[in-house]
Amino acid sequence: MKKTASEITFDETRRQQFRQQLLDWYAAEQRDLPWRSSGLPYQIWVSEAMLQQTQVATVIPYFYRFLAAFPTIASLAEAEPQQVLKLWEGLGYYSRARNLQKAAQQMVEKFGGEIPADYEAFRQLPGVGPYIAAAVQSIAFDRPFAVVDGNVKRVLARLLGIDAPVNDPKSLIIFQQFADELLEKSRPGDYNQAMMELGALICRPKQPLCGNCPVRENCFAVAKNMQPELPKRLVREATPVQHWLIAIVEKKDVVLLVRRPENGLLGGLWEFPTVENVSGTMDEKTVIQSIRDVCGVSVSGVKSLEPVRHAFTHFKIICHVFRCEYVSGDIAVANSRDFVWVKWSQISDYPLPKTHHKILDQLGDRQTRLLI
Numbered sequence: 001m002k003k004t005a006s007e008i009t010f011d012e013t014r015r016q017q018f019r020q021q022l023l024d025w026y027a028a029e030q031r032d033l034p035w036r037s038s039g040l041p042y043q044i045w046v047s048e049a050m051l052q053q054t055q056v057a058t059v060i061p062y063f064y065r066f067l068a069a070f071p072t073i074a075s076l077a078e079a080e081p082q083q084v085l086k087l088w089e090g091l092g093y094y095s096r097a098r099n100l101q102k103a104a105q106q107m108v109e110k111f112g113g114e115i116p117a118d119y120e121a122f123r124q125l126p127g128v129g130p131y132i133a134a135a136v137q138s139i140a141f142d143r144p145f146a147v148v149d150g151n152v153k154r155v156l157a158r159l160l161g162i163d164a165p166v167n168d169p170k171s172l173i174i175f176q177q178f179a180d181e182l183l184e185k186s187r188p189g190d191y192n193q194a195m196m197e198l199g200a201l202i203c204r205p206k207q208p209l210c211g212n213c214p215v216r217e218n219c220f221a222v223a224k225n226m227q228p229e230l231p232k233r234l235v236r237e238a239t240p241v242q243h244w245l246i247a248i249v250e251k252k253d254v255v256l257l258v259r260r261p262e263n264g265l266l267g268g269l270w271e272f273p274t275v276e277n278v279s280g281t282m283d284e285k286t287v288i289q290s291i292r293d294v295c296g297v298s299v300s301g302v303k304s305l306e307p308v309r310h311a312f313t314h315f316k317i318i319c320h321v322f323r324c325e326y327v328s329g330d331i332a333v334a335n336s337r338d339f340v341w342v343k344w345s346q347i348s349d350y351p352l353p354k355t356h357h358k359i360l361d362q363l364g365d366r367q368t369r370l371l372i
Helices: 012-029 034-038 041-051 056-069 073-078 081-088 095-111 119-123 130-141 150-160 169-182 188-201 220-224 284-295 344-349 354-363 366-371
Strands: 241-251 254-259 298-304 308-311 316-328 339-343
Touching (some): 012 188, 034 041, 034 056, 041 056, 041 095, 041 130, 056 081, 073 095, 081 095, 119 130, 130 188, 150 169, 150 220, 241 284, 241 354, 254 344, 284 298, 284 316, 308 354, 316 354, 339 344
Parallel strands (some): 241 316
Antiparallel strands (some): 241 254, 308 316
16 A cells, blocks of 8 residues: 555654754765856756756766856857757757757746746746756745655655655655655755755665665664665566668768757757658668658668667667668658758767767768768
């Protein structure tokens, strides 16, 4: 049976002890992160958007580059969308970048180029869900909103013995209830960051460092020796695998790129002509016909490269990559998408999916590409 607040003995005295132990530990052990040292609402917002589904170590260099290019909300609002995507290239979940810019534009229009210090107003902006709203409002403005992310869920599950599966969307209301009850309302920003820091550094998914935990004396999992069993997770079905056909269409020293639709997977990025979710044999005849269907041109000299593998959140892909030479035909890309012939030396100017960086790594430098 899933725990509810009334079933767990964690009275106000223990809660206050827990809060103080947590905040004392955080004051001494917190990591020196760039968005913490600045305390600027804009930088906190950008960091929280980047940190969704992404490790801190990965985010830091992206954060510095992004802020160097767009030091203010107004500069982000006015930027070319392709520049925003280029600076996000490699972080994945590109809707985060598009929504950041859309939200920045609305802030310029409605809030004088500032983040509104109001939860509900901020929550209405593109890409601002309950987590980002609570994080930014608490950290930047000391508003009493508790955050619930993967780290916080894990800490709460072990601390309180919650057996609701952390990966079940239905469980969010349970974890939010406990997070709200434990929140230190006089220091919500520090408290929220301390909870996330505890999950990241101490209460790790595997091999938690319970001996170093500042709140171990109040922890259900430690008392019951149940750290390996908590948190509970739903067993997911096997991740489906899709096969994609990717064609590198070359014409002398230029190569064809097509821009993906703004909405959807990898929205707004540029790619080699691609056919998703292909079934059956991918021989030369299939490749030639697929390219004709996708972009209306005839090709010859089809050569296969090593397949490229990549994992998205809900499925994996195997990219079957082919090089070929343009022969004839006017380009007519499906869905009226943009296309461009690009010199190999200029291809890095365009925001590309991670799969394409793997392909480019396989091809080597520009001189090698032209000789293959």
